[in-house]
Amino acid sequence: MTLSEEALDRLADVVELQPTKNSELQDRWELDSGSDVHQYLESELSEYYFRDDDSLIRATPEAADLVDVEPGVESDPEGGSIPSKISVDELQSAILSVVPGPDERSASVVAILQRVRAETDFDPDVEDVRAGLKRLRRTGVVDVEYRTVPTYRLAAERSDIDVNVTESA
Known part of the structure; x- marks a missing residue:
């Protein structure tokens, strides 16, 4: 599955924010609802995420390798090299x-x-x-x-x- 630039960026968000919820991704992606998040995940990123026992969204190991983002690390939006x-x-x-x-x-x-x-x-x-x-x-x-x-x-x-x-x- 070849991912678009937007899908790769959103996959990086999943890796970075995991474990995460629809609402957190909704805010990050500026979508209208959690249903829109779910629909996007299923249609574009289904091979690269799963829900854990608590229904939290997590990225597969392949996803982390694909986007080269360290799980659980949020970068400074202003471009700093040290995560905030x-x-x-x-x-x-x-x-x-x-x-x-x-x-x-x-x-x-x-x-x-x-x-x-x-x-x-x-x-x-x-x-x-x-x-x-x-x-x-x-x-x-x-x-x-x-x-x-x-x-x-x-x-x-x-x-x-x-x-x-x-x-x-």
């Missing part, structure tokens, strides 16, 4: 709460792991923290600095990033 809104799981939220700020000295994965364990209720292993940091880096909210080992810090002030915590799978 991000959906993360509980561990990634804990990581964001302890990772050094943009003006602070970056910290290693192990240092961030120790901070997560000391300052939150989580006791993750180092690989989970490393994976969380990599995802946060891909979304643009965390920068990496290569010293002896890779080190991380926020790309923007915490107050500039709206974090939506989703349940872990």
Whole structure:
């Protein structure tokens, strides 16, 4: 199925906003009703979305690959490279709460792991923290600095990033 430019843009919205509802897409796409959203999804994007157990709209993995958008990340509409809104799981939220700020000295994965364990209720292993940091880096909210080992810090002030915590799978 070849998608039009509009369909690709709307598919990117589904990926970015997931999990989402008809009403949220209705607002984003400036449609008249949730029925119009449903009709568009079925006619244009049926291969690239599904509804989860809570009837929320989610994109298929193929959709995310097709539009090259990180799920759950909203970009700044004014073109900034740092997302203004991000959906993360509980561990990634804990990581964001302890990772050094943009003006602070970056910290290693192990240092961030120790901070997560000391300052939150989580006791993750180092690989989970490393994976969380990599995802946060891909979304643009965390920068990496290569010293002896890779080190991380926020790309923007915490107050500039709206974090939506989703349940872990």
